[in-house]
Amino acid sequence: MPRPRAFDEESVLDNAMNIFWRKGFETTSVQDLVEETGLNRASMYSSFGDKKALFLRVLEHYSAKISTKRFEKLRETADGREAIVATFKDTTLQCCNDGRFKGCLMVNSGMELAPHDPDIAAISHRAFRRVEDMFANALRRGVDAGTISGDKNIRALARFLAASFQGVQLMARRGSDPETLQDYTETILAALD
Template sequence: MARTKEFDPDAALQSALELFWRRGYEATSMADLVEHLGIARASLYATFGSKRELYLRALERYGEQCGPTVVEELSQPGPVLPAVRALVMRFAEEASRDALRRGCFVTNTAVELAAHDPECARRVEEAWRSLETALTSALIRARAQGEFAADRDVADMTALARMLLVLLQGLRVVGKADPDPGRLRDAAEQALTLLG
């Protein structure tokens, strides 16, 4: 007869996500995970496989929790540029209020692992492409609605979306290292002047 799990795998995955997000991949050992999750090492391996597999599942979970919010914010009917401005300012505010200095789990993965882990690099690129696509679509819609000068073409919207992607990720990195609200707010506001 098969034994039933003595823990909730979903809750354990969420707890692992929080630990990896706070400490990073390399600084989190299997012993740390065993202690933090309160799960026997054998059960952890049987349920999630290796530490790396657990990390990748945590990264996937993070994307499921955070990704749809941005797309929803940018796809609301009505004027687009106020939503883009609000998104940028929200990233700046969240980065300055992050008492744990966790940053963005995707950005943390990019900085720590993407250069030498192709699967992590692929997942980071996938997350960034999704955000860039949402920004590009929103800006093209804003252009079609007359929120930009008529001489701004679609290529301008794509380049602007890429700049905003880099800004948003940069806000998370700077906020993790030095969450000075003035620095983050000033950077965000200056970048937003490009929206017109």
Template sequence: MARHKKFDPDAALQAALDLFWRRGYETTSLEDLTEHLGIGRASLYATFGSKHELYLKALERYLRTRAPDPVELLSQPGPVLPAVRALVKRYAEEAACDRQRRGCMIVNAAMERMPDDTQVARVVESAWDTLEVALAAALTRARAQGELAADKDPRALARFLLVVLQGLRVMGKGHPNPERLRDAIEQALILLE
């Protein structure tokens, strides 16, 4: 007879995400995980696999549950540049207002695990590629709609904005200077005019 789990795997995965996001991979021990998730080691392994597998699942959950999703925001019908500007400003606001200094879990994973952890690198690169493609598609639409000058390169601008957005996430890990963030995004947004 199969035994039934006495815990909610979805809630446990969310708890693991929260712990990894706050503490990082290396400083989170199996003991920390079992205590925080409220499950035994055998249950953790049976449900999620290794600590590394659980970390990968937490990263994937993080990507699935971001709100609002940048891709959705950039793919809305209508004028494009206001959505791009709103996205850049949102990243800056999140960096400035993150009192816990958790930053972005994807950026945290990149800084902590890359380049040696190829599985995490694939998740991070995929997330960055997805955002870059969404930005490039949005900026291509903006150019076609006459919002962006015809001589602007949507792909190059998308790559630039991706780097700026990830830089804002890195700045958010420390004690970001709001004026520094404001000046940086103002300069980035000038390129969209």
């Protein structure tokens, strides 16, 4: 009978997520993961597989834990325009709040790995499509509420908003100051008028 795990899997995934988020996949070593998670190499490999397998689990964990919360208002606020504005403004503030300028793990990973890793490219594509669909649904709610003009091309505007949202994340990652991010966000939101 296998021995029960002597660690909290969610805590390990949180710690691995944080190091991958800070350093990226390529520059995070297995030793970094051992130090950050508190697992020894044997436990890490037997529980999660190799570094890439752990990273794929981390991306799932990130999506469930961080992305779900990040897009909560976009999904749940009744007025779509209000949902979009709140999502962008909240994210712009959060991007600089902790002073670490981490951006978005999913966006960072897509930029770093998608061009040469089909698994990450597929995950990045699915994540972008989910965000695009959430923006499209919010836009429809805004049109229904009369806060967004009905003559907008919903799918095209949703793609623009999803790509622009990634732009906010990338600008934060490179250390843009809050004023620049706010200016960028206001310009994006003008597309709703």
